[in-house]
Amino acid sequence: MDKTVARRLIALARPYLSKVIVALLCGLLASAVMAAIAWLVKPALDIIFMDKKYQYLKLLPFAVILLFATKGFLHFCQQYLIQSAGLSLIRDTQSKLHNHILYMPVEYFDKETSGILISRVVNDVTLIDKVISDVIRATVVEMPKIFILLGIAFYRKWDLTLVSLLLVPALGISARKLGRKVKQKVAAAQKNMSLLTHKLSESITGIRVIKVFNREPYRNERFIESSLGVYKDNTKAIKYKELNKLVVDLMTGLAIGSVLFYGGMKVVSAEITPGDFASILTAIYLVFSPVKIVAESYTTLQSVRAAIERIDHVLETPVEDKGKVEIKQFNDCISLEGVTFRYNPDAPPVLEDINLTIKKGEVLAIIGPSGTGKSTLVNLLPRFYVPSAGSIKIDGIDLMELDIQSLRGMIATVSQDIVLFNDTIRENIAFGNAQCSLEQVKWAADMAYATEFIERLPDGFDTVVGERGLTLSGGQRQRIAIARALLKDPPILILDEATSSLDNASEAIVQKALDGLMLDRSRSLQSLGRSRSLQSLGRTTIIIAHRLSTIKNADRVIAIENGKARTVTTPSDPLLSTCP
Numbered sequence: 001m002d003k004t005v006a007r008r009l010i011a012l013a014r015p016y017l018s019k020v021i022v023a024l025l026c027g028l029l030a031s032a033v034m035a036a037i038a039w040l041v042k043p044a045l046d047i048i049f050m051d052k053k054y055q056y057l058k059l060l061p062f063a064v065i066l067l068f069a070t071k072g073f074l075h076f077c078q079q080y081l082i083q084s085a086g087l088s089l090i091r092d093t094q095s096k097l098h099n100h101i102l103y104m105p106v107e108y109f110d111k112e113t114s115g116i117l118i119s120r121v122v123n124d125v126t127l128i129d130k131v132i133s134d135v136i137r138a139t140v141v142e143m144p145k146i147f148i149l150l151g152i153a154f155y156r157k158w159d160l161t162l163v164s165l166l167l168v169p170a171l172g173i174s175a176r177k178l179g180r181k182v183k184q185k186v187a188a189a190q191k192n193m194s195l196l197t198h199k200l201s202e203s204i205t206g207i208r209v210i211k212v213f214n215r216e217p218y219r220n221e222r223f224i225e226s227s228l229g230v231y232k233d234n235t236k237a238i239k240y241k242e243l244n245k246l247v248v249d250l251m252t253g254l255a256i257g258s259v260l261f262y263g264g265m266k267v268v269s270a271e272i273t274p275g276d277f278a279s280i281l282t283a284i285y286l287v288f289s290p291v292k293i294v295a296e297s298y299t300t301l302q303s304v305r306a307a308i309e310r311i312d313h314v315l316e317t318p319v320e321d322k323g324k325v326e327i328k329q330f331n332d333c334i335s336l337e338g339v340t341f342r343y344n345p346d347a348p349p350v351l352e353d354i355n356l357t358i359k360k361g362e363v364l365a366i367i368g369p370s371g372t373g374k375s376t377l378v379n380l381l382p383r384f385y386v387p388s389a390g391s392i393k394i395d396g397i398d399l400m401e402l403d404i405q406s407l408r409g410m411i412a413t414v415s416q417d418i419v420l421f422n423d424t425i426r427e428n429i430a431f432g433n434a435q436c437s438l439e440q441v442k443w444a445a446d447m448a449y450a451t452e453f454i455e456r457l458p459d460g461f462d463t464v465v466g467e468r469g470l471t472l473s474g475g476q477r478q479r480i481a482i483a484r485a486l487l488k489d490p491p492i493l494i495l496d497e498a499t500s501s502l503d504n505a506s507e508a509i510v511q512k513a514l515d516g517l518m519l520d521r522s523r524s525l526q527s528l529g530r531s532r533s534l535q536s537l538g539r540t541t542i543i544i545a546h547r548l549s550t551i552k553n554a555d556r557v558i559a560i561e562n563g564k565a566r567t568v569t570t571p572s573d574p575l576l577s578t579c580p
């Protein structure tokens with residue numbers, strides 16, 4: 001085992017070391033009690049029956065019960081402690097992974113599928129508790145047994161012992177080879193397991209599409225492919241693991257055979273006593289049981305390594321750069337200076353040399369054909385992505401320097417695809433502002449023209465919206481998202497087609513509420529007793545829209561076309577005329 005792996009394993013087990021040590025001690029004591037039971041049988045029977053001290057007979061059951069109870073209790077403690085240490089390792093690693101994932105850059109999630117990340121947290125992690133339950137136990141409890149037994153055998157007759165151990169290097173080589181194969185197969189099985197998880201989650205989220213296109217058999221075939229992959233790789237891993245045990249058994253046979261033959265000859269020629277012979281034979285026979293456990297733990301270690309490598313791969317992914325400069329208020333302007341952005345270093349830029357200043361309190365509308373980069377542009381503001389060239393500044397400070405939490409604290413977005421959590425409507429609206437009262441939640445719902453439909457729901461504001469808010473209509477989801485953004489009451493509001501799923505009448509009303517809030521933030525939470533400084537007056541708003549009605553109150557309209565931004569001045573602009 002190389003040093004880095006050993007160090008990694010020790011680091012993994014360190015937080016649970018006290019539990020592990022007590023568990024190992026219990027294990028050792030339990031073995032001692034077992035030995036005591038075996039050892040006591042002879043003197044107990046001799047004393048009672050041979051020496052005819054029958055008065056001890058009635059004590060015998062109690063002694064046996066006591067010894068078994070002690071052994072059982074110690075075994076219980078060992079198992080409980082070692083397994084709870086393993087489970088703690090799983091729990092802690094899972095929360096560490098989840099926390100790390102939350103802070104990884106948005107970019108990462110474009111490349112890695114959710115199924116793969118889920119599989120890391122759910123499947124890979126469950127393998128690693130074997131580090132504690134198998135690997136450490138084998139190293140601490142079984143390894144010493146090997147040395148003690150071999151020590152006894154060497155002490156009795158070193159040359160005879162050596163003969164029996166001639167094959168040990170072969171054992172080492174085969175364990176290493178098989179171990180490597182186990183690692184490969186387990187890694188492949190884990191990869192297929194990620195695909196399986198991914199396909200399952202896609203089938204569940206895409207169930208309606210699958211049904212309407214009658215593609216159930218096709219999806220199932222794809223699922224079976226991955227499932228078969230997991231099965232094949234795992235059975236191969238099991239085959240190599242069991243082969244490793246078979247090799248140990250063969251070695252045991254060969255070693256005992258050679259001791260019998262070579263030792264037997266020495267007994268015949270009276271070079272050693274039958275006692276020595278029997279003692280070495282017993283030691284060699286006994287040593288192979290711990291050898292088997294250690295060899296098995298070696299292959300287990302290889303499968304655990306495959307899991308640890310994958311987990312570490314996620315944990316080593318850099319998290320977002322936090323930034324240092326805290327910003328408390330937005331005072332002046334957002335400026336984009338020569339901003340170029342490409343999603344992929346080899347791809348053509350989506351945005352090219354954009355220069356744009358958005359003043360505080362301004363309502364800026366962005367229009368442009370589909371796929372032209374409007375959403376991309378606004379996604380740069382909360383630093384979901386970093387410009388490939390140029391810079392974005394808020395009040396003259398580069399976004400890269402700004403403390404990311406304070407930056408995001410100033411922005412609320414209602415994006416094209418609404419994400420709601422499987423929680424109550426109240427919790428969803430209050431998502432960005434956990435301390436707010438029901439009254440404030442109701443105010444936000446009112447502003448987003450959502451109160452009416454919410455109150456018609458069976459549990460009103462306490463209705464649970466289902467996964468991704470699926471129990472609501474598209475327009476209702478949008479209104480909840482608008483309420484959520486308004487309740488955050490941010491100085492910068494980004495509306496990316498925020499009202500696109502609403503009918504004309506609802507849109508007009510929501511738009512009116514939004515217009516009011518865009519123009520004058522003082523109307524907002526202040527009326528509910530939340531104090532705000534002067535910056536509350538005038539919310540900077542960026543609206544992406546296709547409808548003319550949505551942008552008619554904008555101070556300025558810009559169009560994004562072929563990566564460039566240009567100001568739209570006349571209502572007869574061809575891009576505007578496409579907006580009904």
Ligand SMILES: Nc1ncnc2c1ncn2[C@@H]1O[C@H](COP(=O)(O)OP(=O)(O)OP(=O)(O)O)[C@@H](O)[C@H]1O
Pocket residue numbers: 110343350368369370371372373374375376377416
């Ligand atoms: N995460 C991503 N990774 C790679 N390319 C992307 C990603 N998101 C968007 N793109 C590409 O960038 C371009 C601009 O996309 P964007 O979503 O900004 O368009 P949009 O103007 O908002 O369009 P729409 O009006 O349809 O919403 C598109 O060609 C799209 O394929």
Ligand SMILES: [Mg+2]
Pocket residue numbers: 374375376416496
């Ligand atoms: Mg878009």
